[in-house]
Structures are given as C-alpha cells and as structure tokens.
Amino acid sequence: MSIFTKQSETEWLDENIPRSTRFDDTYYTKTDGRAETGHVFINGNNLPERWKTQSRFTIAELGFGTGLNFLETLRQWKEVRPPGTTLEFISFEQFPLTSDEMRRALSRWKALEQSAQSLCDHWQPDGKTFELEIFPHVTLRVNFGDANNLLPEHACPVDAWYLDGFSPAKNPQLWNEPLLKNVFALTKPGGTFATYTAAGFVRRNLQTAGFMVSRIKGFDTKREMLSGYKE
Numbered sequence: 001m002s003i004f005t006k007q008s009e010t011e012w013l014d015e016n017i018p019r020s021t022r023f024d025d026t027y028y029t030k031t032d033g034r035a036e037t038g039h040v041f042i043n044g045n046n047l048p049e050r051w052k053t054q055s056r057f058t059i060a061e062l063g064f065g066t067g068l069n070f071l072e073t074l075r076q077w078k079e080v081r082p083p084g085t086t087l088e089f090i091s092f093e094q095f096p097l098t099s100d101e102m103r104r105a106l107s108r109w110k111a112l113e114q115s116a117q118s119l120c121d122h123w124q125p126d127g128k129t130f131e132l133e134i135f136p137h138v139t140l141r142v143n144f145g146d147a148n149n150l151l152p153e154h155a156c157p158v159d160a161w162y163l164d165g166f167s168p169a170k171n172p173q174l175w176n177e178p179l180l181k182n183v184f185a186l187t188k189p190g191g192t193f194a195t196y197t198a199a200g201f202v203r204r205n206l207q208t209a210g211f212m213v214s215r216i217k218g219f220d221t222k223r224e225m226l227s228g229y230k231e
C-alpha cells in the first residue's frame, strides 16, 4: 500500500458548497447550483422543447465536476421525454472529485437524492472513462483527461454543449480558441451551446470557431451569459 495519499484540492464553504483550491473557484454558484443548471444549460440550450421532438439526444459537457449538471438534466429529461427516446450525456473531466466529495456536494438537493446516490455508489474515476446506464435509455460517459487532448480524438456528433469550466480568467485552458474549434467541429448542424459566462474572449473564440453567438440574461444577479448555435 502506498504511503502517499492524494492531497485534496477541495475545500468547503457553507452549505457544503465545494471550492477548488487549484482553480480558486466554486463548482457551482453559491445561490443555487441546481437552479443555475436549469437556467443556463437546460433552458440556454432550449432542451425541454427539443427533447419533445428528437428521439435520440446527445449532450456533451466540458467539466463534469460534481455531476450536478448531469443529474439535473436527467431529472428534467424524465419529466418531458416522449416514450422510447434516449439520452446520451458525455462529459470531459481532468481532475475528478472522489465519490465522497460528490456525495457531499450534491447532498443539499432532495430532488436529486436517489440519482445522486446511484451515481456516487458507482463512481470510479481511476480509468480512462467511466460509463453508467443510470436509468433505462440514459447513458453517461465521462472521459478523464485534459479536454484539449481528448476532444480531437472524439467522434460523436453533439446536439447541445454545456461549457462549464471554472471562471475563464482562472481556467483559460478550457476556453481557448483551438478547444472551442474542436467543440464546433463536433457539433451537429443546428446544434447549440450554452455557458454561464459572457467573457469577451470566450465570445470571440466561439465566434471565430464558427458559432452564431447571442448574449442573453444570465442566472440570478448575472447580467449576461452566452448561448449560440451552428448553422
């Protein structure tokens, strides 16, 4: 047995909100992370409407973090999906949390209790990928490593992207132009992205990559966020 243990890079704010010491940022907003997921990523990509008409839907995410975006997406998809439809959720994560950290970070949301337990019970972040069929017709695949290296090897066309790195100023490698060009290349025509940030360099990188980009009302006190599509 190794005498070395991995030094945790997570510290905890009030109400079990995790903060990365590596990136000096929280994993989700201090106000209400679950509501932010709904506003920014689910509504920002217009998903409830699109789920009603598409039999197979693929979401990809940069930064799996606590799994909150995935679990809230699953919860909302179950509410509106027509019978027989399938959901595929692919995420890219370089610094996975432990299952205990995820459990603690997700503990404040009663509505996610069962699915969070199932995810955390199965979670194994020590290989190249983690796959789980958490619910019939729903597949989760988390690819571990730097998204800058993983995306060029990826082949699956994406309907909607969740761009959820830490703050662009603190985690610029998840918002750079080559990476967002790869995001664009993997997006289906008519596919979309959404992100909580409205940072100027992110908007320009998304436009240079080829997306049509809009600034829309951000979550809670945030004035703006970005969403967009591929023609």
Ligand SMILES: C[S@@+](CC[C@H](N)C(=O)[O-])C[C@H]1O[C@@H](n2cnc3c(N)ncnc32)[C@H](O)[C@@H]1O
Residues within 6 Å of the ligand: 026, 027, 028, 061, 062, 063, 064, 065, 066, 067, 068, 069, 070, 092, 093, 094, 095, 096, 145, 146, 147, 148, 164, 165, 166, 171, 173, 174
């Ligand atoms: C804001 S958190 C994501 C929150 C997450 N979507 C959730 O639902 O909890 C940003 C995530 O991006 C990951 N990350 C940062 N740089 C990365 C990179 N270059 N490649 C892949 N993941 C990265 C971090 O480890 C962190 O988990």
